[in-house]
Amino acid sequence: MAAAELEYESVLCVKPDVSVYRIPPRTSNRGYRASDWKLDHPDWTGRLRVTSKGKTAYVKLEDKVSGELFAQAPIDQYPGIAVETVTDSSRYFVIRIQDGTGRSAFIGIGFTDRGDAFDFNVSLQDHFKWVKQETEISKETLEADTRPKLDLGFKEGQTIKLNIGNMTTKKGGAAKPRVSGSGGLSLLPPPPGGKIAVPSIPPTSSASIANHVTPPPMLKSSNMSSADILLDLDAPTCASKTPTSTTTDVWGDFNTASSGVPNQAPQQSNWVQF
Numbered sequence: 001m002a003a004a005e006l007e008y009e010s011v012l013c014v015k016p017d018v019s020v021y022r023i024p025p026r027t028s029n030r031g032y033r034a035s036d037w038k039l040d041h042p043d044w045t046g047r048l049r050v051t052s053k054g055k056t057a058y059v060k061l062e063d064k065v066s067g068e069l070f071a072q073a074p075i076d077q078y079p080g081i082a083v084e085t086v087t088d089s090s091r092y093f094v095i096r097i098q099d100g101t102g103r104s105a106f107i108g109i110g111f112t113d114r115g116d117a118f119d120f121n122v123s124l125q126d127h128f129k130w131v132k133q134e135t136e137i138s139k140e141t142l143e144a145d146t147r148p149k150l151d152l153g154f155k156e157g158q159t160i161k162l163n164i165g166n167m168t169t170k171k172g173g174a175a176k177p178r179v180s181g182s183g184g185l186s187l188l189p190p191p192p193g194g195k196i197a198v199p200s201i202p203p204t205s206s207a208s209i210a211n212h213v214t215p216p217p218m219l220k221s222s223n224m225s226s227a228d229i230l231l232d233l234d235a236p237t238c239a240s241k242t243p244t245s246t247t248t249d250v251w252g253d254f255n256t257a258s259s260g261v262p263n264q265a266p267q268q269s270n271w272v273q274f
Helices: 002-006 114-146 205-211 226-234 252-257
Strands: 009-021 044-053 056-062 069-075 083-085 092-098 104-110
Touching: 009 056, 009 114, 044 114, 056 114, 092 114
Parallel strands: none
Antiparallel strands: 009 044, 009 104, 044 056, 056 069, 069 092, 083 092, 092 104
8 A cells, every 4th residue: 555655646648639549349250340441420529648656557538728537548558459559550549548446348439540559559659668667577576585595605714714925924924025126027936054156237328438538639730831741741651660758559659658657748749739
């Protein structure tokens, strides 16, 4: 009783124009035919509303102006005996109306527009598709509740043992960490009192640049004229030429400076800086 009071009525479809016909009794099982009705002279015209309350749908025929209820057809299943389609048209249906006393009758309804008939049909299909899904979900929930539950809890006095690395043990103390060498390679821990050989690091390019010494600049000779400079540049070097006191080696001054004699004056060179 309480569940029925909590249910609310929802509107599924509203069509402003519908015609109602009195239909002759069905004489065979071949179905109803709209051509047997008086389609040009409907017995009543008004508005159609499709509503739902819980799992039951209702087709209500109401007055267009006042909204007064003319008849209603409760539908528990679709397709079913409460709503049937005719065999010769998609715009006409046969519904079973009921009053409050339990009496029922079959009448024919029809729509002028084919789209209205399609919407009426789809609204009923969607509602009972939802009813089917809700029934399946309720059934699965009930089966899950009645199924014996799996007990994964610990019994009284039951214990478990976990083996986790790098944890203090009772006998060996703390576990020895693994030493990681260069290049991401794992090395074994050293023996007691031993040392780990650290690989040598190759010198960087900055160290090589620091060890390189640039030669000192050449001193410009004040006793040489421009003609002597040109003659000196054009003259070929002869192997039999008698060596003079001035060396022709460009690096002579550098070698002399690095020989360890700090007070010796730098010798003049044949090269002149411009």
